[in-house]
Amino acid sequence: MDYATIQDVIALKRLLTTDEQNRAARLIPIVCTLIRYEAEKTGRNFDDMIERSELVPCVDAFTASENRAEYSLTKEPRGFVKVNINGEDLDPSSYSVEGKTLTLNAVPPTNALIYVSYSYRGLFEVAKGVVCDVVMRELNTPGNQLPATSYSESAGSVSQSYSLPNSSGSIKLWPSDLKALGLKRQKLDAINMMKPRRGC
Numbered sequence: 204m205d206y207a208t209i210q211d212v213i214a215l216k217r218l219l220t221t222d223e224q225n226r227a228a229r230l231i232p233i234v235c236t237l238i239r240y241e242a243e244k245t246g247r248n249f250d251d252m253i254e255r256s257e258l259v260p261c262v263d264a265f266t267a268s269e270n271r272a273e274y275s276l277t278k279e280p281r282g283f284v285k286v287n288i289n290g291e292d293l294d295p296s297s298y299s300v301e302g303k304t305l306t307l308n309a310v311p312p313t314n315a316l317i318y319v320s321y322s323y324r325g326l327f328e329v330a331k332g333v334v335c336d337v338v339m340r341e342l343n344t345p346g347n348q349l350p351a352t353s354y355s356e357s358a359g360s361v362s363q364s365y366s367l368p369n370s371s372g373s374i375k376l377w378p379s380d381l382k383a384l385g386l387k388r389q390k391l392d393a394i395n396m397m398k399p400r401r402g403c
Contacts, residue, residue: 204250205235206327207334215335223342230374234337237376238330241386249330252385256326258282267315276303278328280321287318326385333380341374 209227213219219227242249258281265274267288284300286293288311297308305319381387 205231205334206238206330207231207235207338211331212335212338215332216339219342226342227338230338230341231334233374234334234376235330237337237374238333238384238386241376241381241384245386245388247386249384249386253324253326253330256324258322259325259328260320260322263319265317265319267311267313267317269313270310272307272310274305274307274317274319276300276305276319276321278321278323279303281324282322285320287320289315329383333376333383337374337376337380 208231209219209224212227212231239249242252261278263274263276279302280300284295284298284305286298286305286307293307299306299308300321311317376384378387
């Protein structure tokens with residue numbers, strides 16, 4: 204399971220060209236593997252960390268449109284999902300949820316108010332954000348440039364300078380990414396217990 208999709212990158216960051224979407228499709232699984240690898244280095248399983256993370260309550264609101272039975276939730280629900288239409292709770296058998304898609308068995312009246320209550324794993328959303336950040340850093344780094352902190356281009360009398368967000372060209376998680384994911388290890392100063400103290 205990946206922690207983000209191309210649609211997440213577009214929704215959270217910006218529109219992508221066809222080439223960028225193709226690159227993002229290859230980058231997302233790599234970044235997810237990096238996250239799992241960093242967790243393993245700390246002796247933990249990141250997927251287990253997500254399942255044990257805090258459940259955050261959420262309510263999505265929609266206005267029913269004509270002949271529409273599917274609605275996209277803002278988060279991926281975990282556990283029970285409650286649907287209320289015009290003040291009445293629906294029987295759970297009258298709707299289904301797959302991923303972030305809510306499907307109603309019957310099309311509600313046009314302009315009906317729909318409220319969907321559920322909970323989601325907070326750490327999963329953090330991981331999604333980190334994956335999107337890393338992918339965008341890669342997409343914003345020109346693939347045909349040499350490793351450098353900055354470069355400039357000129358055409359006639361017009362020139363422009365750039366700073367590369369990832370000048371090494373390698374796919375990596377920044378310390379801020381690891382901190383957000385709860386994977387940044389604390390360094391402890393070593394104490395030499397064999398060294399005699401002064402005055403002893």
